[in-house]
Amino acid sequence: MTDSRTAQADVATCVFSVLKTIVEGDPGVASCTYEQTPTDAQGLPCITMQTLDGTPVERRYLDGGRVENYRFALLLRRQALEDQDRLDARALLERLASSLAEADVELGEGRTAWDLSLDTLPYRAESAADYADWKAELTLKYQTNR
Template structure:
């Protein structure tokens, strides 16, 4: 694919599939969502993946290949009552992000993942009535061939 928007959407789907597989093995997480975090208490805790803005292409080659980045955030929405809940939320999000960064994300034909980095530490991003959002940002670097 040469259209970077279509490629980014496809990359997002590949990363989200890997995230869903990781979350499915976590007994303390209810679900996984893309772009929209649930607000009902019964659906919490939930991990949400959000695509971040930025220029995806880092380097272009004469043969049409390129090195690109897919930037995204993981958000953990969890009920937040006491200090231990907040400590547990931070640790859980860090564990999920580390597992994703270490996973081999299959990107499909003509693309190869070069690696994923954790760009920020998990931090409390926002709080609402009875819940808090914890957030961390990651970047997947990959190469496309023509």
């Protein structure tokens, strides 16, 4: 039997790999990280993927298969001094989250991605003197086969 915590880590790795590919193709983002967001101006703007809390198993089948959820957030940290900077940041995060939701995420043998959906619109999560953070939450629904 597979430990669901181990399976979640593997799913996070798969999603992060697709996210990095999307970010590398976008000139509006300087870097992409997992869980640690830079505070120095040279690393900004930065997209950070963060795993969210939640119950991973949604449904169990008699044959041992399951429908599971991987909940995560995308955080965009960027300098935002003017109104237009803040509007641009929100639009950039929405565009990147939508690109990820439309991407084909390969989860490896025994798992099939069903749906990757944007659960929240991008919103400002935090502000500091030198930067501001925008966040969007997503859920990847997938099936595991026994």
